[in-house]
Each structure stands twice: as C-alpha cells, then as structure tokens.
Amino acid sequence: MIDTVDLRKSISIEDDNIIKDIKSKSIDKLKLSYKKYKEEYKYTPLLRNIEKKFGSFNSSKNIKKVDSYKDLISTNDKYYIVTLNGTFIENLSKIPNGIDIKNLKDLSKNEQNIFIHSYSKIDDSIDDIFSSINSILHSNCLTFRIKKSTILKEKISIINIVDSSKPTYFRKCFIIDKNSEVSFSEEFINITKDGNFSNSVNEIYMDENAVLNYFSTQNINKNYHYNSINVFQKRNSTSNFHTYSFSGSIIRNNLNIKLLDKSCFANMYGFYAIKNGSHIDNHTSVDHLDENSISNEHYKGIVDNGSNGVFNGKIFVRQKAQKTNAFQSNNNILLSDNAKVNTKPQLEIWADDVKCSHGCTVGQLDDDALFYLMSRGISRKDAISLLLSAFSTDITEKIEDKEIREEYQLMILKELEGLNYE
Amino acid sequence: MLEIKNLHASIDNTKILNGLDLSVNAGEVHAIMGPNGSGKSTLASVIAGREDYDVTDGEINFQGNELSDIGPDERAREGIFLAFQYPVEIPGVSTTNFMKTAVNQIRESKGEKPLDAVEFLKLMKEKMKLVNIKQELLSRSINEGFSGGEKKRNEIFQMAMLNPKLSILDETDSGLDIDALKIVSKGVNALKSKENATVVVTHYQRLLEYIVPDFVHVLMDGKIVKSGDKNLALELEEKGYDWIKVKN
Ligand SMILES: Nc1ncnc2c1ncn2[C@@H]1O[C@H](COP(=O)(O)OP(=O)(O)OP(=O)(O)O)[C@@H](O)[C@H]1O
Numbered sequence: 120m121i122d123t124v125d126l127r128k129s130i131s132i133e134d135d136n137i138i139k140d141i142k143s144k145s146i147d148k149l150k151l152s153y154k155k156y157k158e159e160y161k162y163t164p165l166l167r168n169i170e171k172k173f174g175s176f177n178s179s180k181n182i183k184k185v186d187s188y189k190d191l192i193s194t195n196d197k198y199y200i201v202t203l204n205g206t207f208i209e210n211l212s213k214i215p216n217g218i219d220i221k222n223l224k225d226l227s228k229n230e231q232n233i234f235i236h237s238y239s240k241i242d243d244s245i246d247d248i249f250s251s252i253n254s255i256l257h258s259n260c261l262t263f264r265i266k267k268s269t270i271l272k273e274k275i276s277i278i279n280i281v282d283s284s285k286p287t288y289f290r291k292c293f294i295i296d297k298n299s300e301v302s303f304s305e306e307f308i309n310i311t312k313d314g315n316f317s318n319s320v321n322e323i324y325m326d327e328n329a330v331l332n333y334f335s336t337q338n339i340n341k342n343y344h345y346n347s348i349n350v351f352q353k354r355n356s357t358s359n360f361h362t363y364s365f366s367g368s369i370i371r372n373n374l375n376i377k378l379l380d381k382s383c384f385a386n387m388y389g390f391y392a393i394k395n396g397s398h399i400d401n402h403t404s405v406d407h408l409d410e411n412s413i414s415n416e417h418y419k420g421i422v423d424n425g426s427n428g429v430f431n432g433k434i435f436v437r438q439k440a441q442k443t444n445a446f447q448s449n450n451n452i453l454l455s456d457n458a459k460v461n462t463k464p465q466l467e468i469w470a471d472d473v474k475c476s477h478g479c480t481v482g483q484l485d486d487d488a489l490f491y492l493m494s495r496g497i498s499r500k501d502a503i504s505l506l507l508s509a510f511s512t513d514i515t516e517k518i519e520d521k522e523i524r525e526e527y528q529l530m531i532l533k534e535l536e537g538l539n540y541e
Numbered sequence: 542m543l544e545i546k547n548l549h550a551s552i553d554n555t556k557i558l559n560g561l562d563l564s565v566n567a568g569e570v571h572a573i574m575g576p577n578g579s580g581k582s583t584l585a586s587v588i589a590g591r592e593d594y595d596v597t598d599g600e601i602n603f604q605g606n607e608l609s610d611i612g613p614d615e616r617a618r619e620g621i622f623l624a625f626q627y628p629v630e631i632p633g634v635s636t637t638n639f640m641k642t643a644v645n646q647i648r649e650s651k652g653e654k655p656l657d658a659v660e661f662l663k664l665m666k667e668k669m670k671l672v673n674i675k676q677e678l679l680s681r682s683i684n685e686g687f688s689g690g691e692k693k694r695n696e697i698f699q700m701a702m703l704n705p706k707l708s709i710l711d712e713t714d715s716g717l718d719i720d721a722l723k724i725v726s727k728g729v730n731a732l733k734s735k736e737n738a739t740v741v742v743t744h745y746q747r748l749l750e751y752i753v754p755d756f757v758h759v760l761m762d763g764k765i766v767k768s769g770d771k772n773l774a775l776e777l778e779e780k781g782y783d784w785i786k787v788k789n
Pocket residue numbers: 552553555557575576577578579580581582583584626
C-alpha cells in the first residue's frame with residue numbers, strides 16, 4: 120500500500136486552501152481505489168512496475184531550462200501548447216483566439232470558481248489509484264476555456280515534454296462552452312533515456328452543442344504512461360476520440376465518457392500496433408444517463424512477438440436512458456504465438472428500449488490473402504504491410520479531416536515496418 | 542517452359558499429388574480435367590508456390606530453374622500467374638492499388654523503371670477494355686462483394702496487367718454466363734503468343750471451344766492418368782471419368 124504520510128507531507132506546502140482540501144480528500148479515497156486496482160489492473164501490473172522502478176511517487180521540484188525544447192515543436196503545427204513535466208510553458212506555446220489557457224492558480228477568483236466547481240469533482244479518482252495519485256501530486260492544473268460559439272477549424276497540438284527521472288504529473292481541465300467546436304491532439308515526448316513515468320489526467324466538460332475532436336498519439340518506447348481522460352457531455356454535444364498507440368513499456372489509457380443529457384454523441388476510435396515487448400491497455404467506459412444518445416466504439420490492433428494488448432470496454436445504459444444506441448467492437452491480429460491480447464466487453468443495461476451490440480475478435484494474418492497478394496509478385500514484407508494497413512483503414516477513415524487522416528495513415532505505414540512477425 | 546517430374550505434394554500430412562508429370566512448352570495451351578478433389582487446384586497452388594504444401598518428392602522446373610526454394614512472389618516475377626478458382630476477398634485494399642504495387646514490384650525486379658501514375662492509368666485503361674471490366678469495380682476492395690463472374694473477370698484483368706509467361710487458369714469458366722465466357726476467352730486468346738503458355742483447368746468441354754487446347758490431360762488421384770488432344774475432352778464429356786478408371 121502507498122505511504123500516505125509521505126503524500127500528506129507533500130500537500131502541506133499547498134498554499135491554496137480549497138486545493139489543499141480537494142487533495143486531502145483524494146488521500147482519503149486512496150484506500151478505496153487501491154482495492155479496485157486488483158480487479159481493474161488484472162493484466163497490467165503498472166503499480167508494481169512504478170514502485171520498483173522509482174521507489175516513490177513524488178515528482179522532482181527542479182525547474183529546467185526550456186529553450187532547448189523548441190525543436191520538439193513540429194513546423195506543421197499552427198497552434199501548440201507546450202508543457203514540461205506538467206508545467207505550462209507559455210513562451211513556447213502559440214494559442215489561437217477564442218480560447219483561454221491558464222494555470223488554475225493564476226485565474227481570477229471568479230474564473231477559478233467555475234473550474235473548481237468541476238475540477239477534481241467527478242474524475243475517475245475514486246475508481247483509479249493513478250488518478251488519485253495524480254490528484255494529490257500534480258502541482259498546477261492547466262485550464263482550457265473555449266468560449267461560447269468559438270469555431271476553431273485548425274487543430275491545437277498539446278506537446279507534453281517529460282524530462283525527469285522521477286514520476287511526472289500532468290493535469291488539465293477543459294471547459295468547452297455552448298456551440299463551440301475545437302480539435303486537440305495530445306502527445307507525450309520523453310527526453311530521458313532510462314525510462315520515465317508520466318501520469319496525466321484530463322477532465323473535459325462539454326456544454327450544449329459543443330463539438331470536440333481529440334487525438335492521442337502514443338509512441339514512448341521504454342517509458343511508462345498513465346492517461347486518464349474523463350468527459351462530461353451536455354445535450355447535443357459530440358465528442359470524437361482517436362487514440363493511436365505504438366510503443367511503451369506500459370501504457371494505460373482510461374477513457375471515460377459520461378453522457379449526462381439527451382441526444383449526445385460519443386465516438387471512440389483506437390488503433391494500436393504494438394511492438395518490442397510493449398504493453399498497451401485501453402480501458403474505456405461510456406455511461407448513458409439520459410435518452411436518445413449514441414455511442415460508437417471501435418478499437419483495432421496488431422500485436423507482435425512478445426507484446427501485449429489489453430482492451431476493456433464498459434457500456435452503461437441507465438434506466439432513464441431509453442432509445443440509446445451503443446455499439447462497441449475490438450478486433451485484433453496477433454503476429455506470433457508469442458503475442459497476447461486480453462479483450463473484454465462489459466455491458467450493464469437498465470433501460471429496456473435500447474440498441475446495443477458488442478463483439479471482439481482475435482485472429483491472425485489471413486494466409487489466403489497473403490498468398491493471393493504474393494502470387495502477383497508482391498514481396499512478403501510488402502504484402503503484409505498492405506494487409507495490415509488495410510486492417511487499420513476502418514479506424515483511420517473515421518478521421519474526418521483529410522490532412523489529419525493522411526498524417527495518421529502515413530504514421531501507421533511507418534510503424535508497421537517496425538513490427539516483428541514470424 | 543514448365544517441366545514437372547514425379548511431383549509428390551501433401552498438406553497437413555495428407556498426400557494429394559502422387560508422382561505427377563507434366564511438360565508445357567512455349568506457345569502451347571494445355572487443358573487439365575479431372576474429378577472433384579483429384580488435385581487440380583493443389584497442382585496449380587504448388588506451381589504458384591503456396592508454402593502450406595510440402596513438396597515431398599520430385600521437382601518443378603520453370604525456364605530451366607528449379608523452383609523449390611523460390612517463393613510465390615519471385616515465381617510471379619519470373620512470369621507464373623495463377624487465376625484462382627476462388628479469388629480471395631481482401632477488405633481495405635483496392636484492386637487498383639494492388640495492381641500498381643504488383644506491376645511496379647515486378648518491373649523493379651527486372652531493373653525497369655516503375656510506371657508513374659499516368660503510365661499506369663493508361664495500361665489499366667487498355668486492359669480494362671480487353672476484359673470489359675468497370676473502373677468502379679477496380680477501385681473497390683479486392684473482390685469484396687463482387688459477383689462470382691466479376692471475380693473471375695478480375696482474375697483475367699490481373700493476368701492482362703501482369704503479362705505472364707505461364708498462365709494457369711483454375712476453373713475460370715465456372716460461374717460465367719455465356720457472354721462473360723466469351724469475353725474472358727477473348728481476353729485469354731488476345732494475350733496468347735509464341736512466347737507464353739496457358740494451362741486451363743476446367744470441368745467443361747464448352748470452354749475448350751473458345752480456348753482451343755493443344756493437349757488435354759486427365760488428373761486423377763494426384764496423377765496425370767491420360768493425355769491426348771482436344772478430342773479427349775469430347776470423349777470425357779461423353780463417357781465420364783469412370784471410363785478411364787476402368788481402362789486403367
Ligand atoms: N488442408 C487440407 N488438408 C487435407 N486435405 C486437403 C486440404 N486441402 C485440400 N485437401 C484435399 O485435397 C484434395 C484435392 O483438392 P483440390 O482442391 O486440389 O481438388 P480439385 O481437383 O481442384 O477439385 P475441384 O474440381 O472440386 O476444384 C481434396 O480431397 C481436398 O479435400
């Protein structure tokens with residue numbers, strides 16, 4: 120069990136009483152979330168790995184020089200937000216009009232109240248020990264306010280730099296006001312060579328008619344990463360999540376969507392191509408609390424020799440949520456006898472007038488198709504690439520923006536080259 | 542061109558080909574007939590290099606090279622083409638993209654420059670006309686949702702695109718209506734030359750009226766048990782395969 124004395128000490132330096140109070144409540148919840156850990160992390164021994172590797176959950180308080188990180192920003196990005204070990208680096212960021220990005224502590228009392236109201240209130244910290252730890256140990260929540268009726272067609276990149284030999288904590292809270300539309304892509308870039316741990320929790324509040332596109336790209340080699348995204352949707356809002364994972368010692372993704380109101384729309388799409396002994400765990404849940412909402416979920420993945428995939432998808436349809444449509448599927452290709460996938464759908468339905476479907480498959484590369492392609496003169500390697508990238512098109516074609524879609528298709532082609540098959 | 546001697550092949554420890562001999566020269570058309578399950582498709586797959594089959598004895602020579610260590614991709618580049626009895630559906634890959642990859646990999650293996658988009662399109666248009674296949678079909682996923690006849694036509698289209706030396710057509714005629722049969726035969730005949738050879742596997746004498754064979758072979762129990770000219774096909778149609786069994 121985690122040393123709470125140490126954690127209590129770490130929050131004693133907190134000068135804001137409200138935040139201190141929230142944090143100390145999170146400490147009280149630890150016992151509960153630790154209990155749930157055993158069940159929720161059955162196939163993903165993240166806690167053991169982190170304790171063994173880092174000894175303590177505490178992060179480093181050293182502030183690094185930031186100029187050297189400039190090169191990490193892609194020249195393709197029009198707008199970007201840079202954080203370093205969880206701290207917002209404003210002078211490296213470029214923020215479009217219509218959106219306010221500030222540290223929670225730097226907000227006016229008025230603005231703060233709006234965020235505090237949502238902040239740390241209904242995240243998954245009662246269920247997940249890593250979210251609890253994040254709630255306690257993150258130093259400053261970065262707030263995003265997308266103002267009413269702001270339509271931002273250009274995507275905003277969130278570049279999180281991890282440069283620390285101690286665990287790092289990233290905390291963000293988004294409020295997307297009525298009738299706004301915005302797209303983010305988020306990525307974690309690891310600078311240290313010897314393996315680090317980044318723990319990120321995002322809370323996203325979507326008001327009526329808001330539209331959000333959210334892309335995550337995960338390619339972190341020998342590092343550990345915990346990522347929890349918690350979404351709360353109001354009437355007629357639409358969220359589209361696209362999660363692409365390629366490597367990581369252990370990556371755990373929690374994506375939890377609550378459809379609080381009528382006529383919400385949630386889409387969760389994921390693709391993983393896991394190699395070099397990586398372990399990638401996608402845990403998702405969508406909770407239909409009111410009538411007439413639609414959720415679509417489709418994750419597909421390719422797992423190579425010695426790598427591990429985990430998928431767990433929960434769908435809740437509450438009694439009030441009549442006329443719900445909820446679809447879920449997860450398809451996997453294992454490239455060797457030594458590749459593993461654990462996939463589990465979980466449906467809990469209390470309403471009677473609903474349409475739900477779920478299904479998962481675990482298969483191999485289609486030998487007949489491979490022979491067919493090769494019999495036309497295509498090399499084995501290229502034939503496999505063609506088949507695997509075809510396998511991913513179901514997911515990439517869900518990206519509406521042509522430029523972004525092609526960017527991901529190219530990325531996948533490149534990542535497929537690195538897969539080991541027998 | 543193709544010289545098969547004493548070929549023995551098995552799959553999952555089941556022996557299917559039992560000492561098969563066959564010799565095909567450039568410029569010739571051979572027909573292979575035989576009852577269901579006698580090993581015709583197996584022979585076709587083994588020639589094309591399908592790795593699931595174990596060749597336990599004998600050899601296949603193609604243009605003087607022994608093929609045993611050569612994969613299906615290299616065999617295709619050497620000029621072997623198999624029109625599948627059951628063409629495979631491949632979701633997510635269009636025939637156009639597939640053919641572009643194939644044509645250019647074959648060209649590169651010969652040290653030729655890959656075709657650019659315009660050249661490729663021109664080649665495609667020309668071959669589409671030959672087998673009367675629509676562009677729309679080719680931009681869809683390979684064979685996915687194609688009718689039986691469309692799949693067969695797609696096979697001949699691919700054959701035309703790759704311009705092989707040895708074409709093996711495994712029951713390309715089955716499932717075709719009369720008009721389609723004519724179109725497909727016309728395509729095959731148009732591609733025929735002194736330098737290449739065709740092996741057609743069929744159950745029906747009808748096809749052989751359009752693609753006239755120089756030799757007809759009967760394959761039974763994994764062996765060629767009888768060979769003759771095109772009249773053998775007529776005789777088979779009349780008397781069935783029992784007639785050969787009895788004679789042996
Ligand atoms: N994987 C396998 N394991 C065992 N037997 C197999 C396997 N694959 C094919 N066979 C058998 O091999 C035999 C030859 O099959 P093949 O497809 O070559 O026949 P064919 O002459 O082409 O028949 P048809 O006229 O019906 O197309 C059949 O008896 C078939 O059941």
